[in-house]
Amino acid sequence: MRIGIDLGGTKIEGVALDAPGTERARRRVATPRDDYEATLRAIVDLVAALEAEAGTRGSVGVGMPGAISPATGRVKNANSTWLNGRLLKPDLESALGREVRLANDANCFAVSEARDGAAAGRRLVFGVIVGTGTGGGIAIDGHAWQGPNAIAGEWGHNPLPWPRIGEWPGPACYCGQHGCIETFLSGPGLARDAGGRSAEELAAATDVAAREALARHADRMARALASVLNLLDPDAIVLGGGLSNLAHLYEEVPRLWGRYAFSDRVDTPLLPPVHGDASGVRGAAWLWE
Ligand SMILES: [Zn+2]
16 A cells, blocks of 8 residues: 655645555645644654554655755755755654655656646656645656756746746745746735735636736746746646636636747647646655555
C-alpha cells in the first residue's frame, strides 16, 4: 500500500492507495500554521489513522511546498515559511520509522495528472497549482523532473512577463522580489486586485468590477503560461489548486496566450485536473512505484 501526504498551507491531506491506485482511505486535517513540531505530529497522526483504516502499513510519499535543498538537506522556498531551514526528511523518517520520499507539491501534481489523470500518456507535462501560492512542476514520462537545484518548474517566482502599466514593480513577494507571477495569479493575489473578494465570490458575481478583475487575471495567466510555452513547449498544461475551479480559464487563457507565444498557432491543451484536489496526494503516493 502507498500513502500519499499533501502538506498544504491550510490543510494536510492523506490518502492510502492500493496497488492499482484505488483509494483505501482518505483523511484531511487543518495545517498547524507557524508550528513545525505540531506539523510533524499532524503528519504522523494522519499516517497512523490511514494505516488503521486501511488495515496495513504503507510506504509514505509527501508532497510539500518548496523543496529539500540537494546541497543542505533542509527545506527551502516554502511559502509555508515555518518549514524553511528545517530537516523535514530526517525528522519525518525518525518520527515514522521508515524512509520517506518528498517532492515539491506541484511536481506531485504534475506526476499524478501525467500518470492517470488529465494528461495521461502525454510525455512532457507542466502542472500548475494556483491556490494559496502559484507553483509549477514538470513531469517527464510520468516522473517528476527536479533539477540540481530542486527548482525545476518554479516559474511562479519569475516576474510577470509583458508587464502593463501599473504592474511594475508589482506587489512584494515572500521570496524577497517584487512582481512575481505568484503575486498576481494566486488566490490572495487575485483577491488583492479585486477589492478583497475571493475567486468564488468573483465567479458568482455579475458586476463589472468582478468581470474586469477576472479578465485581468486570465490575461496575466495567459502571459505567464506563454512564457512556459516558449521555454518548454509541453505536450499539455494542467491547472490545479483552488483556482482551477474557475471554468472560464480553460477558454479565456488559450484564447489569449497566442498573442504572446512565439508561434503562429498554439495547439497545447490547457486542462482541468481529473483528480481535482486529490492530485497532490495521489502524486505523493506515486513517489513510490
Ligand atoms: Zn516570489
